[in-house]
Each structure stands twice: as structure tokens, then as C-alpha cells.
Amino acid sequence: MVIDAEQEKKEIISRYRRLLRKAKPILKDGDAKLIKKAFTLSLDAHKDMRRKSGEPFIFHPLAVAEICVEEIGLGTTSIISALMHDVVEDTDIELTDIERMFGKKIARIIDGLTKIRGVFEYGTSQQAENFRKMLFTLSEDVRVILIKLADRLHNMRTLDSMPRNKQLKVANETIYLYAPLAHRLGLNAIKTELEDLYLRFTDRPIYSSIAEKIDATKAARNKFIKQFMIPIKEELDKLGIEYEIKGRPKSIHSIWNKMRKQNIPFEEVFDLFAIRIILDTTMEHEKALCWQVYSIVTDYYTPNPDRLRDWISTPKSNGYESLHTTVMAKNGQWVEVQIRSKRMDEIAEKGYAAHWKYKDTNTTAESNLEKWLARVRDLLEQNNHSALDFVDDFRGNLFSEEVFVFTPKGELKTLPYGATALDFAFEIHTQVGSKCIGAKVNNKLVPINYVLKNGDQIEILTSAKQKPHEDWLRFVVSSKAKSRIKDELKEDKKKSAEEGKEILLRKLRQLKEDPSQQLLEQMREHFKVQANFELYYRVGRGFITAADLKKFVENKPTSPLKNRPNAPADAKAIEQEITKIKGRYEDILLVGEDMDVVDYKLAKCCTPIPGDDVFGFVTVSEGIKIHRTNCPNAPELLSHHGNRVVKAKWTSQHEVAFLTGLKIRGTDRVGLINDVSKIISEELKVNMSSMSIHTDSGIFEGEIMLYVNDTRHLEQLIEKLRSVEGVVKVSRFDSKE
Structure with missing residues (x-):
């Protein structure tokens, strides 16, 4: 590649100037000088580096700084930190140099960014540990x-x-952690774009088809919005207020989610877009004005009473404020209308950063986010769980909606949606949670697993004899409750394991067995437990009895565990293994960098068939498992264990049949089943493994398990079945065994 150095220099300067132009409104005296200093330092530090695309590396820090200013609304400190965020990691410049040149605050931010540079690069616990450092x-x-x-x-x-x-x-790590983080910090625009990009890179065909359909319906949508808004505009103009109207299509990712969850095609997703009315008004008038506009909208269109969401009176804990209602348009279509002020809109799009702007005027929205940050600090102080547990608990709390409840004295508490009386007890205090035996909700007695509803007033009942049980973890949803319960159980578990170890060693002595490492490993294999600690614990709790141990010793394998495959260290080692195993040609899946033919199993969670976009995942005991890239478990596998992922793709040199499932629905008529099975077995020569049809009041639903060669074959079959008279819907589902 020939590089025109002059041209590149010009482009770098032009991007730097664009950044300054965008930052101009927020710059104070002396800021531009500091930004120039940071830019010069970064430019020099990265001068010989290029990105994978071949561009000069400096394009990246410049772009990140621009996103900080324009899309998040951050200031000079962040611009300087963004320009230098890779400097310490990639070059000889030390943090102490940065502190000397730019001060403590910027050095601390860059230190934080450097710590998370390698997030999710090594093994599981390392990734999670890095993530914890970031928090x-x-x-x-x-x-x-x-x-x-x-x-x-x-x-x-x-x-x-x-x-x-x-x-x-990278895409799966993004959907697993970064999109939920953006959501929690109220960065709606960024969350949406991250989710859409995730879909684009993991399932390009679906992404493209939804994007095309949204585009194709754009003109009709705009026309509809215009018609819908005519009477409302007239009324708003009479009021003499400044307003703006936007028709926003739902994001591609959320449309796909809806299609997947409800198992419906694009055409059946009704609320494809929302109409947003943004009012330009002062803070003291905004609440009353939003309700006035709501009243105007519902004068003309009938609202769905179950779909009113008032986040103006009680903002979400990420600071989101808005009034949402769903109304019936004249053409029989449900339309979501969002009513909010200009301030609320900025907070909804830019989230946390926008709060700084309104910090002095609006304390409640700020304090909700502050409360959440305080909760994160609290969680971090419970530093005794495995980092992985921590990440999972933390992540669980990122996306959850909230429920608003009250203490007996009328203090408002915000908990994750689905929280129970027990969550509330731990929210009050660890001791209250640990001793909780029940609660009074609105003066009625309820069990500890009672799920809280908005507006409940709760009084917790305790007993000195109560202590946490393992099954408590099943019905708490907040990170705080989970981590406190795990702490208490860990103490208990430790005691049981110590007792179990003594019992086990005593029993082995009686049976004249030497408790060697090899024997313990055979025992773990036999009793299907991961670690010695777990083995001792199960013995201590009596889940593994003396009789079980005796039986094991009598029937134990005589040779060491030769057959058990060791967990391969990482993808590279696996690919070397693969090269040794060549020579199995009846399979048609190519795996690894060198695209070899190797042994594999198809994952039951997503039942891939040829033609699906897939990846290989190296399991500890079952060799390589093949998953679809849009498998529900993919984000967790790829973000927790990225180093165990290997490339995989199908080639169609053999006709091998794969089991897959079809759901079929329609109106019942005589001879319908016969027509369906004729197409399957006669026309397309497909073997069925099972077929179950259920009819009720003239509607039939069926599930057919059949063998197909690849996705093309399957699509052909679905097309044919859809043309059968009476069939309304045919869709693929994953067979779960």
C-alpha cells in the first residue's frame, strides 16, 4: 500500500480542527492550549502505529474525543483523556509524565482507562478482574x-x-457488558447504536433485511405521522408553545428482539416507531405542560390504559424522564407517543453527562444516578466473591427496570424490577435481610418471596433464629441481596466442607485407600463435581453418603483417567491439535484458522444446520461444540471465554441431514395435515422424525421435527408450506432436548 504522507498529514490536521470546532462552545481560557498539548503528545507517541484498517493510529483517539464532545456532551478534561487514552499502554510514556504535564485528575482517568485496556483478553477470571478494576x-x-x-x-x-x-x-462482549452499561448511564443513543452494530456483525443477513424493510416503509411512515399529528399540531399552536415533533423508528436490534421473542415476522411488529413531542419550556412548567399535551393527544385518539408510563413523577434510576402513552390511530394501528421537555430529551439521549448541565437545578434525577453509583461502590466493597460472580451480578442489575416502594415511614426505595420482600430486607440492612422470616405489605402478611409492586409499603418481620438458605438465591434479584446471601452461605459452606473433609479422610482410611490427588480426581469425576472443596462440602452435607463412598471404592477405575480430554489452553493450542486430527471427511464443517475437518458436536441450545453462520467453542470435556452466532448463549461464551473460540464455516460437499424443528400454525380444514406431509415427504423428499398437531376451535398448531441438508433446503421447505391453503405461519425453532 502506497502511503501519501502529505495527504495523511492534512487529513490528521483537518480532523483535529473539526474536534476543536465541535468543542468550541464549552472551551474556557487556556483549554485549547491544553488540548493541543495532548494532541501533539498523542500524535508523536503513536506516529509509527497503524490501525488494522491501515489508517494512522491517531485517527482513533481523535474519533473517541469527538464522540465524547458531540455524542456524550463531555468537556475539556475528557477530551484530553480521550486523546491520550492509549498512550501509557502503547508507548514509553509513564503515568507520572502525564501527571506532571496535565495534573492528577487526568492521570487518574487515564490510569482507569489503561486498566481496562485488555478487558476480556485472557482467561475468564482475568477478564472479570479487569472489569472490576474498571468499575x-x-x-x-x-x-x-x-x-x-x-x-x-x-x-x-x-x-x-x-x-x-x-x-x-468484540461484538458479543459489547452486547454483554457495554450496551447494558450505556443503558444504565442513560446513554440511549449510544446503547441503541451498540446493539445495532452487534447485530450487524453477528447476523448480517437479518440486520440487512430489517434495515431494508425499515427503509422501504419510510415514506409511508412519514405520511402517516403527518396525518396523525395534524389535529394535535393545531391544538399545540393554539397554546402558543415551542415544540418539535420526531418520528423515530424502533432500533433494528429491538425490532429483531421483538420478532424473536414473539416469533413473528417483521410485518407483524406493530409498534415499529414512536412519535416524540419535545416541548421547549422552563423547568417549573414542564411537568404540567407534558400532562396538558397528553390530554390533547388523548382527546383525539383513544389511549391503551395499560400502556401509560409516567417517568416524569418518578424518573428511572438512570435519570430518564418522559411520559409515554400508546394510542389507537384512525387506521386501527397502535402508536406510541412520548411527551417530554427539551431538558428531558437531552438527558434521555446523553444520559449522565447531560446531568452535569442541569445539576444545580434538578437534584432528584441526579440523586437517582448518584444512588446507583453508591450501590456500585457498595458492591465493590464486597470484594470476596469471584470476579466472575461479581460481573454477572453487576450485569444483572444494569438492564433491569425499577419498582418503587416505601418503608413504613414513607421513605421511597428503588429496587430492580422483580425484586421480592427479601430484596427489600437486604436493601434496609444485611442483618435485617439475614434474619427475615416474612413481611407485611400494605398491612397484609406475605412470604419472603413476595414480588413487590409499585407503591407497596413494606415492613420486614425478623427472627433471631433465621439464617440464609441456598434457595434464597433463587428469588432475590438485586446484586446487594445476592452478594450478602452468598457471603453468609460461604461461611456455612466452609464449615460443612471442613467437616466433610474429615469424614471423607476417615472413611478412606477405614477402606484402606490412600487419599492421593489421583483418587480425589477420580472421585470428582465419579460424583460429577468441579473441585475438591465441592466434594468435601457434599460429603459434609450428607449428599454423598458413606455408602456412596464405599460403592465408589469397590468399583473405582483401575487405570488413571486416560480418556478424559484436558481442557485446551486456548484457541491456538486447539488449532495445532486440529492439524493432527485431519482425515475425517464425512463431516462438512471446517474449523480453525487453517479450516480443517475435525471432530465436533452441535450445540443443543441452538441446533445449527449447514448454512447457518457459526463459530466453534472449545469445551472442557466435550471437545469442540458448534454454536450459531446468534445463539442465546453466544454473548456469555464469547465475552467470558473469548480465548476458546475458533472459526468455523460450512462447505457443501456432502449431503448430510440435520435435525431441525418447524412450528406451523393456521386454520384447520379437512385434508390439511395430508397436504403438509405430502410436501415434506413426497415433493421435497424430507424425512420427518416426529410431528405433533394440536387443534382447538378451528385453529391448529403443529411442531414438526425433520431432517434437512442446509438452510437453503429449509427455506425452500418453509416457502412451500406457506403456500398450503389454511397455513398462516411457518417458522423455525430450535429443538431443545
């Missing part, structure tokens, strides 16, 4: 995470130049 800096300065999100957004926008397995890994 430590988040709780000190939320800008760390905002700049990290800008960095991630730019990486996702430029993911095209990465190899396929890297794309899958």
Missing part, C-alpha cells in the same frame, strides 16, 4: 466509563477491518 475507577470518576464507551463505540463502528473471530468476540 473501581468508575466509582471515583464516572468519566472513565463514559470515555471507555466512546472508545468501544468507535471500535464497533470500525469493526469491519477485524478478522471474523475477533469481530464475534
Whole structure:
């Protein structure tokens, strides 16, 4: 590749100037000088580096700084930190140099960003440990995470130049952690774009088809919005207020989610878009005005009473404020209308950063986010769980909606949606949670697993004899309750394991067995437990009895465990293994960098068939398992264990049949089943493994398990079946065994 150095220099300067132009409104005296200093330092530090796409590396920090200013609304400190966020990691410049040149605050932010540079690069616990470090800096300065999100957004926008397995890994890590983080910090626009980009890189055909359909319906949609708004506009003009109307289509990812969850095609997704009315008014008038506009909308269109959402009176804990209602338009279509002020709209799009702007005037929205950050700090102090547990608990709390409840004295508490009386007890205090035996909700006695509803007033009942049980973890949803229960159980578990170890060693002595490492490993294999600690615990609790141990010793294998495959260290080692195993040609899946033919199993969670976009995942005991890239378990596998992922793709040199399932629905008529089975077995020569049809009041629903060669074969079959008279819907489902 020939590089025109002059041209590149010009482009770098032009991008730098664009950044300054965008930052101009927020710059104070002396800021431009500091930004120039940071830019010069970064430019020099990265001068010999290029990105995967071949561009000069400096394009990346410039783009991240621009996202910080324009899309998140951050200021000078963040611009400087974004420009230098890779400097310490990639070059000889030390943190102490940065502190000397730019001060403590910027050095601390860059330290935070450097810590999370390698997130999810090594093994599971390392990834999670890094993530925990990132949150430590988040709780000190939320800008760390905002700049990290800008960095991630730019990486996702430029993911095209990465190899396929890297794309899958980065995309899944994004959907697993970064999109929920953006959601929690109220960065709606960034969350939506990250989700859409995730879909684009993991399931391009679906992404493209939804994008095309949204485009195709654009003109009709705009016309509809215009018609819908005519009477409302007239009324708003009479009121003499400034307003703006936007018709926003739902994001591609959320449409896909709806199609998947409800198992419906694009055409049946009704609320494809929302109409947003944004009012330009002062803070003291905004609440009353939003309700006035709501009243105007519902004068003309009938609202769905179950779909009114008032986040103006009680904002979401990420600061989101808006009034949502769903109304019936004149053409029989449900339309979501969102009513909010200009301030609320800015907070909804830019989230946490926009709060700084309104910080002095609006304390409630701020304090909700502050409360959440305080909760994160609290969680981090419980530093005794495995980092992986921590990440899972934390992540669980990112996306959850809230429920608003009251203490007996009328204090408002916000808990994750689905929280129970027990969650509430732990929210009050660890001791109250541990001793909780029940609660009074609105003066009625309820059990500890009672699910809280908005507006409930709760009084917790305790007993000195009560202590946490394992099954409590099944019905608490907040991170705080989970981590406290695990703490208490861990103590109990430790005691049981110590007792179990004594019992086990005593029993083995009686049976004249030496408790060697090899014997313990055979025992773990036999009793299907992962670690010695778990084995001792099960003995201590009596789940493994003396009789079980005796039986094991009598029937134990005589040779060491030769057949058990060791967990391969990482993808590279696996690919070397693969090269040795060549020579199995009846399979048609190619795996690994060298695209060899190897042994594999198809994952039962998503039942891939040839033609599906797939990846290989190295399991500890079952060799390589093949998953679809849009498998529900993919985000967790790829973000927790990215180093165990191998490339995989189908080639169609053999006719091998794969089992898959079809759901079929329609109106019942005589001879229908006969027509359906004729198409399957006679026309397309497909073997069925089972067929179950259920009819009720003239509607039939069926599930057919059949063998197909690949996705093309399956699509052909679905097309044919849809043309049968009476069949309304045919869709693929994954057979769960």
C-alpha cells in the first residue's frame, strides 16, 4: 500500500480542527492550549502505529474525543483523556509524565482507562478482574466509563477491518457488558447504536433485511405521522408553545428482539416507531405542560390504559424522564407517543453527562444516578466473591427496570424490577435481610418471596433464629441481596466442607485407600463435581453418603483417567491439535484458522444446520461444540471465554441431514395435515422424525421435527408450506432436548 504522507498529514490536521470546532462552545481560557498539548503528545507517541484498517493510529483517539464532545456532551478534561487514552499502554510514556504535564485528575482517568485496556483478553477470571478494576475507577470518576464507551463505540463502528473471530468476540462482549452499561448511564443513543452494530456483525443477513424493510416503509411512515399529528399540531399552536415533533423508528436490534421473542415476522411488529413531542419550556412548567399535551393527544385518539408510563413523577434510576402513552390511530394501528421537555430529551439521549448541565437545578434525577453509583461502590466493597460472580451480578442489575416502594415511614426505595420482600430486607440492612422470616405489605402478611409492586409499603418481620438458605438465591434479584446471601452461605459452606473433609479422610482410611490427588480426581469425576472443596462440602452435607463412598471404592477405575480430554489452553493450542486430527471427511464443517475437518458436536441450545453462520467453542470435556452466532448463549461464551473460540464455516460437499424443528400454525380444514406431509415427504423428499398437531376451535398448531441438508433446503421447505391453503405461519425453532 502506497502511503501519501502529505495527504495523511492534512487529513490528521483537518480532523483535529473539526474536534476543536465541535468543542468550541464549552472551551474556557487556556483549554485549547491544553488540548493541543495532548494532541501533539498523542500524535508523536503513536506516529509509527497503524490501525488494522491501515489508517494512522491517531485517527482513533481523535474519533473517541469527538464522540465524547458531540455524542456524550463531555468537556475539556475528557477530551484530553480521550486523546491520550492509549498512550501509557502503547508507548514509553509513564503515568507520572502525564501527571506532571496535565495534573492528577487526568492521570487518574487515564490510569482507569489503561486498566481496562485488555478487558476480556485472557482467561475468564482475568477478564472479570479487569472489569472490576474498571468499575473501581468508575466509582471515583464516572468519566472513565463514559470515555471507555466512546472508545468501544468507535471500535464497533470500525469493526469491519477485524478478522471474523475477533469481530464475534468484540461484538458479543459489547452486547454483554457495554450496551447494558450505556443503558444504565442513560446513554440511549449510544446503547441503541451498540446493539445495532452487534447485530450487524453477528447476523448480517437479518440486520440487512430489517434495515431494508425499515427503509422501504419510510415514506409511508412519514405520511402517516403527518396525518396523525395534524389535529394535535393545531391544538399545540393554539397554546402558543415551542415544540418539535420526531418520528423515530424502533432500533433494528429491538425490532429483531421483538420478532424473536414473539416469533413473528417483521410485518407483524406493530409498534415499529414512536412519535416524540419535545416541548421547549422552563423547568417549573414542564411537568404540567407534558400532562396538558397528553390530554390533547388523548382527546383525539383513544389511549391503551395499560400502556401509560409516567417517568416524569418518578424518573428511572438512570435519570430518564418522559411520559409515554400508546394510542389507537384512525387506521386501527397502535402508536406510541412520548411527551417530554427539551431538558428531558437531552438527558434521555446523553444520559449522565447531560446531568452535569442541569445539576444545580434538578437534584432528584441526579440523586437517582448518584444512588446507583453508591450501590456500585457498595458492591465493590464486597470484594470476596469471584470476579466472575461479581460481573454477572453487576450485569444483572444494569438492564433491569425499577419498582418503587416505601418503608413504613414513607421513605421511597428503588429496587430492580422483580425484586421480592427479601430484596427489600437486604436493601434496609444485611442483618435485617439475614434474619427475615416474612413481611407485611400494605398491612397484609406475605412470604419472603413476595414480588413487590409499585407503591407497596413494606415492613420486614425478623427472627433471631433465621439464617440464609441456598434457595434464597433463587428469588432475590438485586446484586446487594445476592452478594450478602452468598457471603453468609460461604461461611456455612466452609464449615460443612471442613467437616466433610474429615469424614471423607476417615472413611478412606477405614477402606484402606490412600487419599492421593489421583483418587480425589477420580472421585470428582465419579460424583460429577468441579473441585475438591465441592466434594468435601457434599460429603459434609450428607449428599454423598458413606455408602456412596464405599460403592465408589469397590468399583473405582483401575487405570488413571486416560480418556478424559484436558481442557485446551486456548484457541491456538486447539488449532495445532486440529492439524493432527485431519482425515475425517464425512463431516462438512471446517474449523480453525487453517479450516480443517475435525471432530465436533452441535450445540443443543441452538441446533445449527449447514448454512447457518457459526463459530466453534472449545469445551472442557466435550471437545469442540458448534454454536450459531446468534445463539442465546453466544454473548456469555464469547465475552467470558473469548480465548476458546475458533472459526468455523460450512462447505457443501456432502449431503448430510440435520435435525431441525418447524412450528406451523393456521386454520384447520379437512385434508390439511395430508397436504403438509405430502410436501415434506413426497415433493421435497424430507424425512420427518416426529410431528405433533394440536387443534382447538378451528385453529391448529403443529411442531414438526425433520431432517434437512442446509438452510437453503429449509427455506425452500418453509416457502412451500406457506403456500398450503389454511397455513398462516411457518417458522423455525430450535429443538431443545
